[in-house]
Amino acid sequence: xxxxxxxxxxxxxxxxxxxxxxxxxxxxxxxxxxxxxxxxxxxxxxxxxxxxxxxxxxxxxxxxxxxxxxxxxxxxxxxxxxxxxxxxxxxxxxxxxxxxxxxxxxxxxxxxxxxxxxxxxxxxxxxxxxxxxxxxxxxxxxxxxxxxxxxxxxxxxxxxxxxxxxxxxxxxxxxxxxxxxxxxxxxxxxxxxxxxxxxxxxxxxxxxxxxxxxxxxxxxxxxxxxxxxxxxxxxxxxxxxxxxxxxxxxxxxxxxxxxxxxxxxxxxxxxxxxx
Ligand SMILES: C[S@@+](CC[C@H](N)C(=O)[O-])C[C@H]1O[C@@H](n2cnc3c(N)ncnc32)[C@H](O)[C@@H]1O
Numbered sequence: 001x002x003x004x005x006x007x008x009x010x011x012x013x014x015x016x017x018x019x020x021x022x023x024x025x026x027x028x029x030x031x032x033x034x035x036x037x038x039x040x041x042x043x044x045x046x047x048x049x050x051x052x053x054x055x056x057x058x059x060x061x062x063x064x065x066x067x068x069x070x071x072x073x074x075x076x077x078x079x080x081x082x083x084x085x086x087x088x089x090x091x092x093x094x095x096x097x098x099x100x101x102x103x104x105x106x107x108x109x110x111x112x113x114x115x116x117x118x119x120x121x122x123x124x125x126x127x128x129x130x131x132x133x134x135x136x137x138x139x140x141x142x143x144x145x146x147x148x149x150x151x152x153x154x155x156x157x158x159x160x161x162x163x164x165x166x167x168x169x170x171x172x173x174x175x176x177x178x179x180x181x182x183x184x185x186x187x188x189x190x191x192x193x194x195x196x197x198x199x200x201x202x203x204x205x206x207x208x209x210x211x212x213x214x215x216x217x218x219x220x221x222x223x224x225x226x227x228x229x230x231x232x233x234x235x236x237x238x239x240x241x242x243x244x245x246x247x248x249x250x251x252x253x254x255x256x257x258x259x260x261x262x263x264x265x266x267x268x269x270x271x272x273x274x275x
Contacts, residue, residue: 001115003162005043006053010060010092012260013234015067016220017191018098019252020236021158022083023076024189025102027242028156034106036149037099040139040175041160042111044121045097050090064092066259074251095158096122096132103131108149112139140175148183155186163193169203176239177210188239194221196228200235204272207239214240215272218249220256223264233265237272246271 008014028035047053049060064084072078083101087093093101096111103109109132113119119136126132135142139159148155157179161168169192176188194200207215221233238245246269253267 001164003164004053004118005094005162006047006051007057008059009047009054009094010049010064012063012220012222012256013191013193013231014092014094015063015260016218016234016253016256017160017236018093018095019077019080019256020218020249021095021189022080022098022102023248023252024156024187024238024241024245025099026076026079027245027248028154028187029102029104029107030242031154032106033154034108034152035104036152036155037107037109038142038147038149038155038157039096039099039109039111039160040142040157041162042096042113042122042134042139043094044113044118045094045100045111045125046087047092047094048090049092054092060092063260070259072255074248074255076248077252077255095160097125099158100126100129100132107131108152109133110142110146110149111135112137112142112146114138140171143175143178143182147179148186153183153185155183157186157188158191159188160191169199169206173203173206173210176207176212180212180239185240187241190237190239192235192237193231194219194225194233194235195231196225204237208273212239213273214238214275216241216246216249217268217270217272218253219266219268220253220260221266221268222261240275
């Protein structure tokens with residue numbers, strides 16, 4: 001396990017993922033029933049932008065660094081930026097911190113992180129918060145062990161692996177099947193890198209072949225994905241997203257493409273398999 005998210009915190013891919021995650025949770029909370037959120041690859045929860053890791057790459061400067069002083073009209077984007085600003089200068093909230101900050105009294109968050117040090121950091125962040133559980137364990141396996149969260153019939157799973165291994169797409173597809181078998185109405189969000197189109201298309205085909213419906217791909221491409229040695233962009237794939245999420249996602253991806261990219265950059269939202 002070499003991947004440390006601290007080097008990439010707040011970069012363009014994090015901005016896409018976290019802005020969309022905030023929008024997703026907002027829409028799911030339109031219904032009063034309790035929502036359980038499972039973050040299978042949680043990281044440390046909070047990152048110092050002036051710290052050793054983020055400071056070394058400076059990736060955040062072309063991500064959140066370009067957004068902090070804007071006031072977007074879109075309420076979902078404004079909500080996420082408000083959460084980021086509330087953490088204070090030079091602090092960037094990761095997915096568990098965002099989700100925890102949005103929980104209503106009836107909601108719960110369960111986080112899995114395999115790296116022992118990162119899991120310990122995350123546990124410290126949520127110490128004393130009874131609405132959040134942190135497990136040092138494999139996030140894929142957690143679906144069998146911890147899902148659905150006991151007492152909850154509404155759920156969201158975020159899967160955000162580091163893509164260090166060649167079989168991540170394979171494991172994600174298996175995890176989706178297991179998650180949806182266990183709670184049909186759950187919404188699943190999967191972050192994926194776009195280096196080249198081919199592996200992403202094969203992943204979508206695999207999900208389609210295993211019978212998944214309601215697949216919505218939301219992407220921010222900085223440049224056409226022709227050089228597979230670079231992170232040319234990224235996407236968040238939604239399975240069974242809430243009503244009208246596509247409209248919100250379109251506004252978010254368009255704004256991010258304009259703010260974080262150049263004339264080659266594109267935001268896109270596409271139904272891969274309709275509902
Ligand atoms: C991309 S980072 C997560 C970032 C986080 N979701 C966020 O948005 O703030 C991926 C994390 O997964 C962890 N990880 C790697 N393999 C894992 C596994 N099998 N189960 C759980 N966590 C894993 C890594 O240590 C790393 O912290």
